[in-house]
Amino acid sequence: MNAISILVLFPVLASAAVLSVRKDAVRNIIVRICAIVTGILTLFVVCRYFKDGISLSFANKNIIDTVIASVEVLIAAYIIFIGIKNKKYIVSVFASVQTALVLWFEFTHKHGIYIHSDIVFDRLSAVMVLIVGGIGSLILIYTVGYMKWYHIHHEEYKERKSFFFSVIFLFLFAMFGLILSNNLIWMYFCWELTSICSYLLIGYTKTTQAVNNSFRALAINLGGGLAFAAAMVYIGTNFKTLELSELTAMRPELAVLIPVFLLCIAALTKSAQMPFSSWLLGAMVAPTPSSALLHSATMVKAGVYFLIRLAPLLAGTSIGKVITLLGAVTFLISSIIAISKSDAKKILAYSTISNLGLIVTCSGIGSQESLWAAILLLIFHSISKSLLFLTCGSVEHQIGSRNVEDMDILLKVSRRLSGYMIVGIAGMFLAPFGMLISKWVAMKAFIDSKNILTVIILGYGSATTLFYWTKWMGKLVSNANRKDHVKHTFHIDEEIPIFIHAVLVVLSCFTFPLISRFVLVPYLSGLFGPTVSMPIGTSDVNIMLIMLSMLLILPISFIPIYKNDRRRIVPVYMAGENTGDNESFYGALHAKRKVKLHNWYMEDFFGVKKLAFWSNVLCSVIILAGVLVLIGGITK
């Protein structure tokens, strides 16, 4: 058996093992071991096949296909059942239509289509495997610590930890399968499986809100799955192939663009782009580790990963333009809405949608520079956002709230935790960290491909991004001294994965020239020929690295100055009415009043109510325009 097959199938085994164990202590050990094994397998596979890549074909394909088809039927039956039971008929309809479609295709048209390579591992898959396997196993280790406290803090929810871990392992299997498959039927199966896992995890707490949100996520993702199935059937019947690599090698003519557009729709639903974004916001009711894994680091990345794969067919076509515009609008609007939010997970969700929008824009343009930026964005965003979600989960345990307004005491509660969070936030938008490097290259790519409108949108979007992150950071450094907080300890279970994440954020910024040299340039050379080079000049890279070193060294260099220069400390200025503890002031009639400092949310300007509706309308119109372009092309 090949190492890749082991990597893909191992999580299934882990999933089954975890499900059967009821004892907490035993299960925790099993989860930790399986997480570490997954991590090691990931590293092994990547090291083993990194240089030359590999494509595999399986001899006993019929058996695998039969197993997949029967599992698909079982899943469809389950979805139809829960849809009817919970009166969410739309999911039942979606599930029955797409399963019927796929089964019909498999029994009538599939014969005679020979698939040369079922699994393809190249540099881009290596990146995704590293993200899924690496970050996935770190998050799993974190989850062990997190879930221990989750149920102590939330006694109202039924404890289903075995189920939770089992689904996460199942999800890892689906994700590996999705990334590595070149066979569209397998890919479609894994695609659907990730939707189901997401549904199960969102509904974990079984509250009414959680159930409703999980069904919304399922409905939208199944809608995308339906588009995927339709595209697959179209490709199979018209081109007599079922391989992704065959599809991307075709010329972007109208007959090809129709299934590509359908696949793009599927990708956009998975990546929660407007107008399909509402499910990701609802998904935030899930326990934080699953948000970190599914809804920021990996599953939503599957959509943009797919778009990056399809990019050669999008570059310069009308569909590409539609996708570009849609991504750009999503990027801007969600970064604006994020300003009006104070719930940390909501901000993270909007920021995820926004950054995915940027990746979508880059892949819609499809030039070599823009794809360079897209892949780098994908890497950096996964690491930083996963770090932020994990710290967010720990902060919730520490201060009992995930409202950014309450995080002003975090520096007093846990200095290290707020430090990690600051690293995560810096990684999201500040020079010289990764996201900014990629945004910078994206901007260059937009200019060079004459997409001046996207450049302008990126200008505005960067400004709004800067606003919501900095005000959050401001709360973290504000060092408020409220005495009413209860101190918890920051557990080692949670700290180790968070620490590794933080190191990865910094390390990935230092090593991005290497990532470019060994991953991005070779991959892009395969698409664009040997002329590909790094879009940032050496002198600029050096300046970036100097800046990064400065950021690391400067805080340390201040310690001796602080030791020698002790100063008089006075109460803060409150127009002379500070009571002396910096927490309250003398108001009218000399009554003591608490000081409350709030960030600006500017609901009138950036409120979600006004913006979300119109942006969804706008994005629907853009998609409709894509449909019209295709119909116009057919009738011509």
Place this chain on the structure above:
Amino acid sequence: MQGRKGPSVLQPFYDVLKLFQKESIEVNTMHRFFVYISLIFVIFTTIIMLLGGDILLALFALTLGSIFFVLGGYASNSPYSTIGSERELLQMMAFEPMILLTAIGLYYGDKSFFIKDIIAAKIPSIVYLPGVFLGLIYILTFKLRKSPFDLSMSHHGHQEIVQGITTEYSGKDLAIIQITHWYETIITLTLVYLFFAFKSPVSHVIAILACIIAYLLEIVIDNAFARAKWQFALKSTWVITGVLASVNLIILSFFR
């Protein structure tokens, strides 16, 4: 008519020298750190610019410096400083698109972001970037901290937010903030300079003159207008950026 004599032109420099000799008091041990880091990154930006480096990279370093300054306001956890920080951040959000679009406009001259290439172009950028230039002049008021857009801090103590971000700083730290501002002024005027400088040596004299005129214009504006509300600051800047700079760039991208 009054023939009264004001302080000399060099007074700001004397003020800073005097501040260095004053006692520095603070509200906590954290917040001065941010001011020094801010200064270091602003100096870094100036070096990149004067060495003819990448203008986008320089602007990113400048943003980093400004963000540290804002964080310093938050770190004091004082009501007036925090309001000042929020307003400063809002100002940054207002003018940031215009600054970025300026850099992008300058790129079109020689298809390079490097300042040394921009000032060696065949024709001055002002010729094809009039809209962008006007937009830049509009946001100059923010960068030079002049009325009507001096929302986040002010030289005058007795106003609605006291001195905004700088409220809790004194002595050396306040002097550092003033020096940071001088650097920022140089950086901002360098942007004006880039619109006029090109291959011809005479153009550099014209460019310096343009900077002086722009600075004097800002002093006139400072004295002629009362402080605006933040709503107006944000809306007007975004609209002006959207109209002047964007239209200019869209037209330009058709021809180049």
